[in-house]
Amino acid sequence: MKPLEALEHWLQGEIVRPHESRSKSRAERDASAALHVKPSRTLSPAQRVEIYSDMYFERLVEILSEEYSAVCSLAGHDDFRRMARAYLREHPSRHWSLNNLGRKLPEFLAGKFRISRKALLHDIARMECAMSIAFDAEIDTVLTSDAVGRLDPADFATQRLVCVSGLSVASYDHAANSIVRAVRQSEDLPSLDRRRTFTVVWRKEWTVWRLDLTEPMYHILAALARGLPISAAIAEGTRRFHGDPAELQAEISRSFGEWITEGMFASVEKE
Amino acid sequence: MKHTPAKPRFDLPNLGVGVGLRTVHYTHVVETLPEVDWFEIISENFMDVGGRPQWILEQVAAHYPIVMHGVSLSIGSVDPLDRDYLTKLATLAQKSKARWVSDHLCWTGVAHRNLHDLLPLPYTEDCLRHVVARIRQVQDILERPLVIENPSSYAEFTSTTMSEWEFLARMAEDADCGLLLDVNNVFVSSFNHAFDPYEYLAGIPMERVVQFHVAGHTHKGTHILDTHTGQAVEEVWRLCERACELTGGRSLLYEWDEDIPALDVVVAEAQKAHAFTGMKRPVKTAQRLESAQP
Numbered sequence: 001m002k003p004l005e006a007l008e009h010w011l012q013g014e015i016v017r018p019h020e021s022r023s024k025s026r027a028e029r030d031a032s033a034a035l036h037v038k039p040s041r042t043l044s045p046a047q048r049v050e051i052y053s054d055m056y057f058e059r060l061v062e063i064l065s066e067e068y069s070a071v072c073s074l075a076g077h078d079d080f081r082r083m084a085r086a087y088l089r090e091h092p093s094r095h096w097s098l099n100n101l102g103r104k105l106p107e108f109l110a111g112k113f114r115i116s117r118k119a120l121l122h123d124i125a126r127m128e129c130a131m132s133i134a135f136d137a138e139i140d141t142v143l144t145s146d147a148v149g150r151l152d153p154a155d156f157a158t159q160r161l162v163c164v165s166g167l168s169v170a171s172y173d174h175a176a177n178s179i180v181r182a183v184r185q186s187e188d189l190p191s192l193d194r195r196r197t198f199t200v201v202w203r204k205e206w207t208v209w210r211l212d213l214t215e216p217m218y219h220i221l222a223a224l225a226r227g228l229p230i231s232a233a234i235a236e237g238t239r240r241f242h243g244d245p246a247e248l249q250a251e252i253s254r255s256f257g258e259w260i261t262e263g264m265f266a267s268v269e270k271e
Numbered sequence: 272m273k274h275t276p277a278k279p280r281f282d283l284p285n286l287g288v289g290v291g292l293r294t295v296h297y298t299h300v301v302e303t304l305p306e307v308d309w310f311e312i313i314s315e316n317f318m319d320v321g322g323r324p325q326w327i328l329e330q331v332a333a334h335y336p337i338v339m340h341g342v343s344l345s346i347g348s349v350d351p352l353d354r355d356y357l358t359k360l361a362t363l364a365q366k367s368k369a370r371w372v373s374d375h376l377c378w379t380g381v382a383h384r385n386l387h388d389l390l391p392l393p394y395t396e397d398c399l400r401h402v403v404a405r406i407r408q409v410q411d412i413l414e415r416p417l418v419i420e421n422p423s424s425y426a427e428f429t430s431t432t433m434s435e436w437e438f439l440a441r442m443a444e445d446a447d448c449g450l451l452l453d454v455n456n457v458f459v460s461s462f463n464h465a466f467d468p469y470e471y472l473a474g475i476p477m478e479r480v481v482q483f484h485v486a487g488h489t490h491k492g493t494h495i496l497d498t499h500t501g502q503a504v505e506e507v508w509r510l511c512e513r514a515c516e517l518t519g520g521r522s523l524l525y526e527w528d529e530d531i532p533a534l535d536v537v538v539a540e541a542q543k544a545h546a547f548t549g550m551k552r553p554v555k556t557a558q559r560l561e562s563a564q565p
Contacts, residue, residue: 002349002397003393003395003397003430004347004349004392004393004395004397004398004401005349005381007393007428007430008348008349008378008381008390009381009382011390011426012380012381012382012384012386012390015386015388015390016384016386035429036428036429036430037426037427037428037429038426038427038428038429038431040427040463040464040465040493040494041465042492042493042494043493043494045426047493048425048426048427048494049426051425051426051494051496052388052390052425052426055388056386056387056388059387059388060387092384093380093384093385093386093387094383094384094385095385096315096343096345096353096356096379096385097315097318097319097343098315098387099319099320135322135323136319136320136321136322137321137322138321138322138325139321139322139325139326165321203322206322206323206326
């Protein structure tokens with residue numbers, strides 16, 4: 001290994017090691033640092049390296065806590081930092097953009113890491129991740145009510161409504177939307193008990209929105225987001241509805257109207 | 272001592288006094304078009320993102336000259352240059368009509384990791400050859416001179432064989448690149464590594480300086496951190512004054528990245544440059560609109 005390469009590997013190792021594995025003893029750190037770094041008037045070589053090491057972890061934890069502010073609040077300061085340390089050990093940043101740093105946190109929370117309220121934190125992380133993805137999504141043109149009004153229902157079997165970039169439709173095992181809102185707006189928390197909920201997250205102009213859905217409407221919108229034609233998507237919702245068909249018809253009409261008005265679709269495609 | 276200002280090596284304009292375009296000011300900037308000569312953007316904040324940042328950049332670039340300042344080029348890393356990053360950087364430069372593109376003399380990670388920090392390099396012959404070769408490659412891809420900023424640092428390597436200013440001077444000459452002289456970084460490093468900041472300025476080839484950075488810092492007693500917060504101390508403005516004497520003035524940017532106040536406060540701090548350096552006042556909006564066209 002050439003001298004520059006060896007030095008960069010050494011310094012990177014010293015910066016991340018305290019956060020990723022058992023730290024060396026003070027004497028070991030001093031001896032290692034003294035080989036590569038000069039002392040200053042006031043700091044030993046190891047203390048100078050620690051400035052970089054401390055800043056490394058604080059910077060990344062701050063980014064994760066901003067993106068996952070509700071997870072951070074529900075987990076508490078110490079547990080969030082413990083989780084962040086374990087997450088960064090498993091998923092160190094390998095990209096120049098920090099936007100992707102926290103994208104695997106929901107997946108990480110679904111794994112073996114132990115933390116209290118794990119299922120709740122996993123749900124909340126999924127929602128906050130969806131919000132970040134929607135925020136960073138490309139700008140789309142939005143399908144207008146007039147354009148949709150011109151569609152012929154006879155073509156619904158072959159027409160697909162393409163959702164705007166970054167839209168996510170998901171089911172949760174907790175009242176994730178209400179919990180995220182309460183935490184982010186410093187309101188009283190709703191029940192944290194398990195309860196199945198359905199929410200769509202999307203961006204309209206520059207604001208990320210969240211809208212709770214009923215179960216049949218969730219299945220319709222999720223099917224549209226998967227690329228199913230309009231008729232097939234509606235059938236997905238109809239199968240899950242066991243009440244008055246007229247009531248369902250009214251809900252479908254009202255929901256499509258709302259989804260179109262709220263800018264959830266970018267275009268219509270024909271199969 | 273009177274000095275004949277250095278004739279600029281590159282045909283790049285003196286844009287006056289600018290500030291960084293930061294998220295908290297987006298709405299204010301596009302709605303009020305404040306009296307600012309130019310904006311510097313953090314390149315990575317506008318790469319690989321859609322939505323509002325993309326729209327904001329289009330609006331701002333239509334009214335102000337834009338300069339791109341990156342933090343992820345990692346010019347000193349022994350990892351290969353990231354071609355995908357460079358392609359996106361070049362595309363952004365074209366799209367934003369950037370007057371120039373800068374980054375730091377540093378590395379950000381090795382073995383395909385990114386620590387998202389501006390890490391120090393050893394000032395050795397070996398490192399100099401490595402950095403010069405990479406700057407040349409980047410310039411070939413960008414098809415324009417790269418502008419490299421002197422870093423602030425907290426560690427100095429035992430293997431270093433030359434001063435930072437000697438390294439920068441030789442690097443700029445050998446790679447034929449521009450320099451972004453951050454006078455706060457000079458001050459911070461001069462405290463941390465106990466050198467004379469005026470000797471540093473005297474060693475910089477001022478004809479290659481394209482831009483200045485001025486910023487606040489945080490004094491920790493044992494060392495100074497380059498935090499880009501608050502007002503710059505008078506010693507930093509005095510260094511800036513000296514750098515202006517040596518260059519005859521260059522585009523100046525005030526950096527404020529922590530606890531960012533209202534834009535008016537940042538602009539007021541930036542405009543201290545007029546008092547310290549005798550730089551020109553901001554141009555009028557109409558002129559600015561005109562000068563935003565490349």
